Amino acid sequence: MTPGRLTGIIAAVVIVLVAAPSEAAAGPPYEGRPLREVLAELEEGGLALVYSSDLVRPEMRVREEPAAGSIQDMLDELLRPHRLAPAIGPRGRILIVRMEARPIEVRFGRPAPGELVTNRLDVLLEVEAEEPVDRVRILVDGRQEAVLTRPPFQTSVDLPAGEGVREVTAHVEGGWGGQGRASVGARQYQVADSVDLVLRQLFVTVQRSGRPLRGLTEEEFEIVEDGARRQIVTFGNGEEPLSAAVLLDLSGSMSGARCDLALAAAGAFLSRLSDADRGMVLAFSDRTLAVTPFRSSREDLAAHPCPSPHASSTVLNDHLYAGLRLLDEETARRVVVLITDGADVSSVLDMSDVLWKVEQSTATIYWIRVRDEGARFGSAWRGVEDNRRQRELLERAVELSGGSIVRLDDTSQIASAFDEILDDLRSQYVLGYYSDEVSSGRPGKMRVFVDRPLADVRLREASRGD
């Protein structure tokens, strides 16, 4: 056992021993009486106190009636307000000494480190001090903003307009000279007058090895916009009604029997749409051959026989734009099914113009790509290279729209191509989330992840609304 510890135990025993008679003889209350007088009374009760008159001055008075049950605690209560404390002296005497100033512990309840704040900063401090706290100064970026003198140490500070990290500091000054200090960084951001939340809906196609993955749950999807995860607020499947524009290129290579097959397949597609769906057909070569209104049926299409194969020229770009534009008035899920070899000849619109429209539209484009027997060609309207670029841009438009290309080696496969597309549409998921883009800005770049291995995800924005 160490000597110091042994001395402490002895002193404690002495205090307990001398306390007993004093407690038995309850005298007048201490509060308000001179401290020296009270200490002398304790000495008379047998407590061996040693103190200097410089420390216990005549003007010192007991500030509060002690509530402690033991002599030791009572001494503490009597002396502490005067920054004095009992200490164990030689031979069991009790020395009254000046209390050493101890650091004051300060912690920020608010702001938390890195907390986002606006122009108003709420401050809440937790202070642990053995001495009375005289004042707490609150500084922001070195400038004093508030002074607190009593708990709870809580206030609000108005910050000047601006953005960035603000250093918030609390200086605590104790009544006995003890001090405490703490700092925290808060991130101030500027608040716009209003923030538009836009509900964005996505049609998401999930496939594995080219086949739709059905039965996925909301929890298996994750939407990330501009790197930030977004909460899915609506979730549905592909039973949403659709409006389909079937675009048939009936020029040149699609004449004769191929044309009959294409018309029959388009008719079958229309007949498989549900009552809530709407469909139309736009047939073309170097001119518009037929255009039917939405809500067309197989029978409506039968009124448009195949044209004679006189036109070798094709106006694809113009009619693709027209199909997309006609869909703008439709409120259901917008779909274009395009049957062509992809060779435009004499359109007035460049495919880059159509690409612009694809970006404006929410329609998904499916391209049933008939085998192209004259991939390299030039005309008075465009050279070989430009025609190749047109076709690449068409492929890009399909990709951008969230659609797909169904390649046909043989026109006899055209009916099954339509079936494949309808199956794809019926297996789509519809996901909605709130985007915090401002209404004047462009939508953020979004990605959708699916918690399934080897899943291929295609998506298309479905609609946008406030």
Next chain:
Amino acid sequence: MSPPRTSTTAGLVLCLLALGTVADAAARREARREYLEILSLWAQGSRDLAVERLAEAFIGSEAAGGTMAIDRAVRPAARRLARNLGTGALVSVALLHEEAYARCVREQPRRAAGALRPALEVLSIFEAEAKTADERAVVSALLTSLAGRMAEAHVERSSLELVRSAVRVDPTNRAALFAVASSSERFGDHAAAVRSLQALLRLDPDHRESRLRLALNLIRIGKEDEGLDELRRLVAEGDRSDWIAAVARQELARVLIDRDEIARARDVLAEISDRRRRDPSLAVQTAFAEERAGGGEVEDLFTSLSLSAARTEAPSRTLYLRPPNDLLEELRRDLVRRGQEWSPRVDRFLRHHEPVPSRR
């Protein structure tokens, strides 16, 4: 000692060669007789029959794997006619061959090359013999006309080479200049198209189709302001009904839309005549311009497309794709007239100096 076998073999070979020569000579005689008979029919005015028989002969030649005797009959006959009647007589022969080639293209396009070789042979004889400016102009016209047939048969590279030759023979041949421009344009050589069109317009400043093509090709080689000026002049000339004006307006509007001058583009399109308004490309371009400006009615587009579906007239932009037309047709009319003028003299010559050999 046995006789040397080599001498026996050589004897057999010589014998076979002799027999072959006899057979070849017989075939040549038969081919000459056939060819002269066809020439006579042509010169006497039985044109369809003459063309049919010559085309069949060439198709048969190609089917047999290459040149047959009738090809060899062409050059001597053409030379004799030129020597005795003058090179002008070859106009008639050249037109017969051109017609035969055109018929082969229609009926057996894969075997049409057999008809092209002798047609070119006649023209090469003509070119070699042509001395006067008028004769060179006729040769140039015949080259252009044949090149036109080749272009229709999609033999486009060779067609371009032929019309370039026609321009070299006669730099004032407007149809040839137009054809060079059109072919160059199809091959993406817009600078060559511009050069030819500028040469043509120096000869014929009012040829509107050439002015339209010049404007578009100037834009394509980056001389956009020059091209737009020409388009504006075409638009300002007031004829709003023809396809050239419609295309000029559409192309002018297209550039204006690209420059985001949407209001001006809409004004230009609005002036297109009602007749041409049924072009679906115009309906689409108008809808596109309206949408770029933030407006437009979808219903209007549907109505315009419905109306255009009912029309049978070729759209303006399809007409731009046609091979050279008015200048070539004019040139061909002139050639036919010249050929018909020579036909009686050719007929007389064949009767008196080139009697058709009898069949043996």
